[in-house]
Amino acid sequence: MALEKGRISNFQLSVLIIGFVFGSSVIISPGGKGAGHDAWIACAIGLMEGLLIAWIFTALTKQFKDKTIMEINSLVYGKILGKGISLLFIWYLFHLSALVLTNYTHFFKLQIYPATPNTVTLLLLILVCASTVGRGIEVLARLSIILVPIIILVVFSDTLLLIPHIDFNNLMPVLDVPSGKLLLASHGAASFPFAETVAFLMVLAFVDKPEKAPSAVFGGLLIVGFMLIMAVARNAAVLGPMAEITIYPTYLAAQVIDIGDILTRLQVLVAISLITMGFIKITVLLYGTVLGLAQVFNLHSYRPIILPVGILMVIFALTNVGNTQEMVDFAEQGYPFYAIPFQIGIPLITLVVAKLRKLPQTGGDQV
Amino acid sequence: MKREKRIKIYVVILLIIMPGFLSGCWDSHELNKLSIVSGLGWDIDNTGKVTMTYQSIIPSEIKGSSGSNGGGEQKGGSQLSAIQLNQDTGSSPYDALSRYTQHASRIPYYEHTQIYLFGKEGVQRGIYPFLDTQARNPVSRPKALMVVSAEEKASDILGIQDGMENIQAFGMAAEIKLSATFSKYPEVTVLQFQNRLLSKTTAPIAPMVGIFEETGPEGKKIRRTRVVGTAVFKGDRMIGQLNERESSGLLWAINEIKIGFVMIPEASMEIVSAKSKIVPELQGDQVKITIEIDEESNLVEYRGHQDITADLVHELEKGQAKEIESQVRAAVEKSFALDADVFGFGEAVHRKYKKEWKDLKPRWDDIYSRIEVLVKVKTHLNEIGDVNKALIKD
Amino acid sequence: MFRLLSQKMRRYRTSSSDNQTQAKQNASPKYLSKNLEGNLQVLREELGQSSDVIIRDMKISSNSDVDGAVIYIDGLVDRNLLNQDILQPLMFNLQVIKDNVNQKQSKLIDFIKSSVLTVGQISGTEDIDTVIAGVLSGHTAILIEGVTQALLIDTKGWETRNVDEPTNEVSIRGPKDSFNETLRTNTALLRRKIRDPRLTFQSLQIGERSKTDVTVAYIKGITPDHLISEINQRLKRIDTDAILDIGYIEQFIEDSPLSLFPTVGVTQRPDVVAAKILEGRAAILVDGSPMALTMPFLFIEGFQNPDDYYARPFFAAAIRWLRLLGFTLSIYLPGIFVSLKAFHPELFPAPLLVSVAAAREGLPFPVALEAILMLSLFEILREAGLRMPRSLGPAVSIVGALVIGQAAVSAGLVGAPMVIVVATTAIASFLVVPYADAGALLRFLMTIVAGFLGLFGMVIFQLEILSHLAALRSLGVPYLSPVTPLKLRGLKDVFIRAPLWAMDRRPEFLDSSDKRRQSPGQMPRAPQTKPGKREG
Secondary structure, X not given: OOOOOOOEOHHHHHXXXXXXXXXXXXXXXXXXXXXXXXXXXXXXXXXXXXXXXXHHHHHHHHHOOOOOHHHHHHHHHOHHHHHHHHHHXXXXXXXXXXXXXXXXXXXXXXXXXXXXXXXXXHHHHHHHHHHHHHOOHHHHHHHHHHHHHHHHHHHHHHHHHHHHHOOHHHHOOOOOOOHHHHHHHHHHHHXXXXXXXXXXHHOXXXXXXHHHHHHHHHHHHHHHHHHHHHHHHHHHHHHOOHHHHOOOHHHHHHOOOOEOOOEOOOHHHHHHHHHHHHHHHHHHHHHHHHHHHHHHOOOOOOHHHHHHHHHHHHHHHHHOOOOHHHHHHHHHHHHHHHOHHHHHHHHHHHHHHHHHOOOOOOOOOOO | OOHHHHHHHHHHHHHHHHHHHHOOOOOOOOHHHEEEEEEEEEEEOOOOOEEEEEEEEOHHHHOOOOOXXXXXXXXXXXXXXXXXXXXXXXXXXXXXXXXXXHHOOXXXXXXXXXXXXXXXXXXXXXXXXXXXXXHHOOOOOOOOEEEEEOOOOHHHHHOOOOOOOOOHHHHHHHHHHHHHXXXXXXXXXXXXXXHHXXXXXXXXXXXXXXXXXXXXXXXXXXXXXXXXXXXXXXXXXXXXXXXXXXXXXXXXXXXXXXXXXXXXXXXXXXXEEEEEEEEEEEEOOEEEEEEEEEEEEEEEEEOOOOOOOHHHHHHHHHHHHHHHHHHHHHHHHHHHHHOOEOOOHHHHHHHHOXXXXXXXXXXXXXXXXXOEEEEEEEEEEEEOOOOOOOOOOO | OHHHHHHHHHHHOOOXXXXXXXXXXXXXXXXXXXXXXXXXXXXXXXXXXXXXXXXXXXXXXXXXXXXXEEEEEOOXXXXXXXXXXXXXXHHHXXXXXXXXXXXXXXXXXXXXXXXXXXXXXXXXXXXXXXXXXXXXXXXXEEEEOOOOOEEEEEOEOOOOOOOOOOOOOOOOOOOOOOOOOOXXXXXXXXXXXXXXXXXXXXXXXXXXXOOEEEEEEEEEOOEOHHHHHHHHHHHHOOOOOOOOOHHHHHHHHOOOOOXXXXXXXXXXXXXXXXXXXXXXXXXXXXXXXXXXXXXXXXXXXXXXXXXXXXXXXXXXXXXXXXHHHHHHHHHHHHHHHHHHHHOOHHHOOHHHHHHHHHHHOOOOOOHHHHHHHHHHHHHHHHHHHHHOOHHHHHHHHHHHHHHHXXXXXXXXXXXXXXXXXXXXXXXXXXXXXXXXXXXXXXXXXXXXXXXXXXXXXXXXXXXXXXXXXXXXXXXXXXXXXXXXXXXXXXXXXXXXXXXHHHOOEXXXXXXXXXXXXXXXXXXXXXXXXXXXXXXX
């Protein structure tokens, strides 16, 4: 199976996860809607659920070292059923990537470039992602080591610069929201973005020390989870009740920064880090999709299909939602449930079936 | 992949990309095609028509003396105006804007607008359409200042060239910020206004600016602007205003005192720092609010012709506390009279009494004027200055 | 469309067959005969009728009948050596030769070789091609009647430049010698820095017609063997007419010919080469070029300067940051300025915006065009300044910088802020010499992208560049090491310059066989005074 010869280290894995989870969280704040100023609590609960889900799928990869989910599916369910399930998973990755692109498009169209056609923005982004995917997972991991620290720096300085404007009264009273709504919002935070790390089922096969991989995943999730909780709390503290009304709270909060009349307009840093994080997330998803397709259809290389798949993603992103409110509705109400079979269902059931069938037996690695 | 298929794919890519490039650089706006709006005025008359006043900057007039710019023309006359006023009327803000574009040579650019000014007539009718535009449009800044005009029309104020700043709106913004720093009148950003509005019990406020005349050099009459009061809103309508004393009292209560002065009959104190807390208490159905104020100051003026003794210092502190308390009381009385919760008492109760708030909130308008308010002031006179003996003794 | 391009490129991709080299080897060797006249005839034909080819007949010792001939190329040989240490002993050592002259001719050659000629390097050969190659390299050939072997004596002694100060890489504190065009001088300069017996020079000759001497220098035991064999493989694959400069070698063996960034380091300073060899790299020297190549070459090396190591660490670290900053600035600044003015004026603080807007009044060109014009103008000035005769230099700088810049602003063609931006950028671009060219090109592209799509376009373009850099390798080592893949110890020399006593290991990414270069625990301390001793 010489589709991917590269190997990444556990440290790179953690960093990659941080970049991935940050993804489009700048745009749609996790745990946002419905939880009001308790959104940060929803985010924290969601993080725990995300860790649980991560535990499930890392258990799966620990069981089957060096195999991507496609290969695992075929081993566990037999070739035909396995490939069917693998295709479903690939669809999830593809759709998720298109969703991220959609988020992206609407944010950009509104805040930054109202007149530029979406096509151009998306195409350029996909081109960069495609060329990076073509260079292999190692290059992406190396890139993330450069990009993610910068992103972390931006997020931290964002928060630091907003300290003068933080009013903790805005976060009180705590647990004001009915628990039903809170739990719903928490699950929303889990499915977006924490549990999306299930996409790493395509990447974990290429870690050089697979035994340590689960702790790398947990470590990355914890770090990025704390940063997101901090960001959500900070947004609520700075913006007050407006944080619930606005669609893009982090961006609005960044507009409030004003140090000595010079350090204003830092919202552009937010926009730039958004592009970078989106790049990482989309590249990972594109990689997973393309590699998965290559494995399911037994292609000898995934390189020829990178660009076509990417363009399909762009087309899908351009057409799948009619307007921004549809996107927001789906993100808040539809997606948390739509994602369950992929984020929890496939890994959990596969794990259970694998344990029941006492797999893997030694030897044999066909797809 | 077969050659034909590959060519087809490339053609498709090209077809997707090309129209984009052919239409030019879509979002690129050259700076000299933008008119930078520094202040925006909003008036509405009794027929519901909206008049928008745009104060825009003429960049070439800013750089008076430097020679190497293409284009700026020197107008004859004493005062070079760095700003330009335009007015347009329509049935809504955007309608007015569309008429503006009929006679403007440049696109208005709002990212640097620092002042949103509302005519007195307009705010009494309600400024909701404006607020919606503000929140919805990404170009507006959450930190721009909301200002109410004490004159009937906003356009009156925007045209007045005042003092050292040659861009009037920036100057007015600086004026308001300064008066807030000196704890006379509040400074309210769009974000703060919106948050108060969203709270459903708290009343939004905004500083008021008025015109006064004075005689300048050469005996000419000059018109200047100054901050004259605090406007109180219920929802999006203005229902009353606070005078100087009441505004200060308000600031004391909501912890927005920065520096400034406290005047008592014998002395003046300079405020070094001040903190206030609103402590709510619920006794059955009766709401009790204690406003705790803690203040530190220095003595800057003493008119008593006496030597400074430790007892005298205590006296001054007590006098100071009484003065502060009476200012706060004045603000509380006025807010009761207007039935507007400008202090945020409601939210304070909400924070502490989560469960009870659900019942209290819908009845807040009735409950409000019956609240028992207690004001506790602690003052510290830190320094008494360089001299501790009087220059002329009694 | 693209297929045509890729078909053309296939022609140039490295072919795995060694057809060309085999063709060379199949040429049959030609040998000398015992007949002197016959040999001389063949040699005259091969060497052509050039006026600098000298064939001098002589008699081996005045009293015998043994004929001989000396062949050399005038201008390439050291005449004193020739006259005194070759001709004189051959022609005048009466007694000694006389005693032996009656011996067999073959023994005569050996005798001459071992006892008569008082020169350093002698070799013997029977192959005509070797004789010719030798003579063309500055050797002198001696042929004797009746003997099939010819003697080749190294008499190289041509005019060459002195060892001078380096012209392109100036160091304030360090040694000021630089390589010159003679290979032997250069290897000698290296030997003086590294007196380790394991310093090895491996020589090859590359170039059909130039037969240029190429030497690979490394320290056996420090430089990993697979590196050396890879370099040798690449060098042996080169099949070309001539190697006129080390740049030719660089372009034939580099890892990424299509990338903007160099994967081979170039320097003209022996101390730099020595330092790099000691870290585990290999160097290539070429006869006729005052530059040396070092491989592998990583991105951070462009920011490292010999002065960094000769000065104390804090200043070195500060200067290094300055270089990083300057390089970044030189690529981004025009692009940022263009995108701010054209797409995101909201990013200017209000007072600055007013000034910039005022400066913009009345200017005819869109700001992107203005930027590109100014950048092009600067590049034109720079290139012209390089090429023009020395005497005109000052005139150009005055005309170019002051007059054109100032006049353009006054005439209202260009805005003053733009001139400032471009001037700063231009100066900053010279902070990092190896990437000056790549940087200039990137700057242009970045400005064009900024003109089309503002900051977003710049970020995308930057991501693509980073992605490309992350994928690049030099001799198998990832280009962006040690930042990524992250090797913490290697970072000692990237953003800071750790004090010399802290750098006790060789860089890990170079995978050297000998990891330690100095003993740890060498931080200097002031000597301790004994308690009770009085100061005074």
